[in-house]
Structures are given as structure tokens and as C-alpha cells.
Amino acid sequence: MSEKKQKSSLRENTEAIIIAIIIAMFIRTFIIQAFKIPSGSMLETLQIGDQILVNKFIYGIKIPFADGKILIPVKVPQKGDIVVFKYPEDPAKDFIKRVVATEGDTLEIINKKLYVNNKLIEGEKYAVYKSNKIYPGMVSPRDNHKKVTIPENKLFVMGDNRDNSHDSRFWGFVDLKAIRGKAFIIYWSWNKNKFGVRWSRIGDILK
Numbered sequence: 413m414s415e416k417k418q419k420s421s422l423r424e425n426t427e428a429i430i431i432a433i434i435i436a437m438f439i440r441t442f443i444i445q446a447f448k449i450p451s452g453s454m455l456e457t458l459q460i461g462d463q464i465l466v467n468k469f470i471y472g473i474k475i476p477f478a479d480g481k482i483l484i485p486v487k488v489p490q491k492g493d494i495v496v497f498k499y500p501e502d503p504a505k506d507f508i509k510r511v512v513a514t515e516g517d518t519l520e521i522i523n524k525k526l527y528v529n530n531k532l533i534e535g536e537k538y539a540v541y542k543s544n545k546i547y548p549g550m551v552s553p554r555d556n557h558k559k560v561t562i563p564e565n566k567l568f569v570m571g572d573n574r575d576n577s578h579d580s581r582f583w584g585f586v587d588l589k590a591i592r593g594k595a596f597i598i599y600w601s602w603n604k605n606k607f608g609v610r611w612s613r614i615g616d617i618l619k
Contacts, residue, residue: 496595521557
């Protein structure tokens with residue numbers, strides 16, 4: 413009798429674990445996924461060691477293993493959204509940047525000043541410039557970028573750390589199919605240099 417109970421208990425525990433794994437995979441695939449910030453390209457908004465949650469549902473439900481094809485559309489990324497996406501030059505890597513222009517917009521950068529639809533974008537509290545040096549366009553597109561029109565189903569993204577971010581200025585547009593989701597909260601933050609938790613950052617809503 414006790415042997416049967418043990419087998420029954422083992423089976424119940426195994427089934428519970430399998431169900432928990434399936435639920436976790438479903439959540440990770442369609443709803444929320446965690447990411448860790450490895451670089452300073454989004455300073456000061458995101459610090460190295462921040463761990464964030466990304467809403468994967470907000471831009472629509474995608475069919476797994478179908479090259480980003482959307483089954484149920486919800487909305488498209490908007491200017492100002494912080495998005496995680498597959499790096500165009502190596503889709504095995506995930507990048508995180510801020511959307512600065514969407515399809516149909518024109519974009520130009522003149523001496524570090526960003527123009528979208530021929531309008532100077534001012535008051536971006538999150539945009540940080542740490543260098544006074546200005547590179548001409550023939551040397552680097554960092555500070556001077558020729559006027560471009562954002563194609564259909566594409567985005568132009570930039571890091572908040574504008575002088576130290578490898579983004580659309582260098583490698584071009586991001587396809588909507590490559591978007592994984594929108595970053596919305598910091599759930600953990602570890603300061604490697606000080607070997608400690610940044611308690612004040614935990615729970616911060618990303619804007």
C-alpha cells in the first residue's frame with residue numbers, strides 16, 4: 413500500500429513539475445521575458461547589471477519559429493519605446509535601444525542634434541552626450557547622419573548614451589519582425605564594481 417502511495421506521489425510531483433515548466437515556457441515565449449543589461453549603451457536609463465522584464469505581448473502574439481510572423485497584432489512600437497530586438501548583424505544576439513523614428517519618418521543628425529520630420533527633437537531627458545567632440549559624417553555617422561526616410565515595417569533606434577552606442581546610425585534599420593518586446597521594469601540590479609545590490613533601482617518603471 414505504501415509503495416503505491418509513493419508511486420502516486422511521485423507521479424503527481426512529476427506532473428506538477430512538467431506543468432510548471434510548460435507554463436513557464438508559455439509565459440517566456442508569449443508574455444514576459446527577463447533580460448540582463450551587459451553594456452553602457454543605454455546609460456543613464458539602464459545601468460550595467462540591471463535586469464529587466466520585457467513585455468512580449470504588447471506588440472502582438474508571434475508564431476514560434478516563424479521568423480517573427482505575428483498571429484494576433486496588438487500595436488506597433490512608438491517613438492520613445494525601449495525595445496529589445498534581434499541584432500540585425502547577428503540575430504543570435506539581443507540588443508536594447510530606444511525607438512527614435514518609425515516608418516515614414518525622415519531622420520537626420522546634424523552636429524549631435526536629432527531631427528525627425530525636419531523638426532529638432534528637444535527635451536529628451538534620457539538622451540546623454542558625454543563628449544564634446546563632434547565627428548564629421550565622412551568620419552563617423554555618430555554625430556552627423558545624412559537624412560533618411562524610414563522604410564515600411566522598419567524602425568530607427570538609438571541608445572540613450574548617444575556618444576557610446578552601436579545603433580541604427582551605424583548598421584541601419586530594425587525590422588518589426590525582429591522586435592522581441594518592450595522593456596518596462598527593472599526587477600533586479602547588481603553593481604559588479606561595488607559588489608552590491610542597487611536596491612533603489614529595483615521596481616523602477618522604464619520610460
